[in-house]
Amino acid sequence: MKTERVTLAGVGALLLVAALAVVTPSLTPGVLDWQRAFELLLWGTTALFAGTALAWLVLTYVVGANYESPDPVHDGDDIQVRILTVDAANVVQATVDSLPATLDDVHVIAEADVDVDGADVHVVPDEFDCTAVRKGRAIEWVRRHLACDREFVLYLDEDSHVESFDGLPDADVVQLREQPRHTGSTLSYLADIYRMGVQIEQRAFARLSIPLFAWGGGIAVRQSVEDEVTWDRETLVEDTAFVWAAAKRLDDFTFELATATCRNEAPPSLTEITQQRRRWAAGNIEAATELPLGYQLLTRIRNYAWALSPIVTLVVVPLSLLGIGVAGGGGLFVLTSLSLGLLTLFWYLRGVRYYGVDDVEWALAVPLAPLVTVVHSMGTVAGILAPPEEFRVTRIQGECLALQGQDESDSREPFHSQWHAGYSTHGNLNLQVALST
Known part of the structure; x- marks a missing residue:
């Protein structure tokens, strides 16, 4: 984490000083050829963005080419459902109500007693102690104390409404698909649409020796594998860390993407999406230290690219609008920047397509894609520069709405147990450029 923090802070500071020197040379010291330094930095970040984007294209359209989710072979009789929450009874109730009747072994794992039909x-008892923390601690407690005679355990976040569930394919870990729903901030929702476009790289994960991330809002684990690998490790991204540990430990580890979809809530505000992405980035970087060297390198590069990719929006575009040439005005730089900009638009539109015809009107927001990438990435920058020292759960809109009618004398803080890494998206190693993730 320290390497990422120092590098990103250094590059960011140099870019800001160099940009200032290009715009107002009289205000900056003449110790460097700032124009040349600025050009080199822009080329470096552009090359990083381009390299990661190329890797994403290869992963998605070469490694993942023609991937189709296997036919389901395990129905509800083989699955125990466990829904994780702090104390949001009304939110959990909606998730339980969304489950098909075939899923009849349903359990809610909470930090406080709640009433759910x-x-x-x-x-989870206060006195329970293990290495895992927060959501991981709750999952580890239930793994040890709740009997399960089913083949699979399906973990859901409290707001993960299940749609189109027709069973699970046979694999050690089965990832359910994700489709965040619009509940609060429109920009946050657009950022999740963008993330869904990038996240189609998941279809390649079944063909990798180690999947690049997992989304804990909807993930099924073979019960025997869960007991062998356990969740007892300290991490902010327990789902991704579990999958990585299982892939390392099991010689014949298998991972598949299901056809079933979970409709979780998109973060309701810009503050919440920043904090969510911050946790994903910090957790993934920390957990990656247990990966083989090649995967560690890939993780670092993807996070650099995710964090630095908005530079085109924040630096290059404003200077161009001011009539100030960048990177020497070279045709190759312009062509590369334009190609990456178009790829960013493609990721957003690919996300709209993923949602289907009922949400096609969101394609009209494509001019906002540059701003959306900034919203999507700022949490990663925060996660690298200032990783959270403790777990912070993400508040959701459904819970806040329920609290509007709460008695003013009840000072209980609203919490949300959206503990996944996500990606997903989250993440999640889901990079904006390649992730997310």
Whole structure:
């Protein structure tokens, strides 16, 4: 983490000083050829962006070419459902109500006692102690204490509404698809649409020795594999860390992407999406230290690219509008920047397509794609420069709405157990350029 922090802070500071020197040379010291330094930095970040984008294209359209989710072979009789929450009974109830009737073994794992119809509620004891923290601690407790005679355990976040569920394919870990729903900030929702476009790289993960990330909002684990690998490790991204540990430990580890989809809530505000992406980035970088060297390198490069990619929006575009040439005005730089800009638009439109015809009107927001990439990336920058020292759960809109009618004397803070890494998206190693993730 320290390497990423020092590098990103140094590059960012140099870019700002160099940009200032190009715009107002009289205000900056003449110790360097700032124009030349600025050009080199822009070329470096552009090359990083381009290299990661090329890797994404290869991963998605070469490695993942023609991937189709295997036919389901395990129905509800083989699956125990476990829904993780802090204490959001109304949010959990909506998730339980979304489950198909075939999923009849349903359990809610909570930090406080809640009343939920259609599920057995289990409260994690305060005195339970293990290496895992927060959501990981809750999952590890339930793994040890809740009997399971089913082949699979399906973990859901409290707001993960299940749609189009027709069973699970046979694999050690089965990742459900993700489709965030619009609940608060429109920009946050657009950033998740963008992330869904990038996240189609998941279809290649079944063909990798180690999947690049996992999304804990909807993930099924073979019960025997769970007991062998366990969740007992300290991490902010317990789902991705579990999958990485399983892939390393098991010689014949298998991972598949299901056809089933979870509709979780997109972060309701810009503050929440920044904090969410911050946790994903910091957690993934920390967990990656347990990966083989090649995967560690890939993780670092992807996070650099994710964090630095908005430079075109924040630096190059404003200077161009001011009539100030960048990177020597070379045709190759312009062509490369234009290609990457078009690829960014493609990722956003690919996300709209992923949502389907019912949401096609969001394609009209494509002119906002540069701003959306900034919204998507700022949390990663924060996660690298200032990683969270403790876990912070993401508040969701459904919970906040329920609290509007709460008695003013009840000072309980609203919490949200959207503990996944996500990606997904989250992440999630889901990079904006390549991730996310």
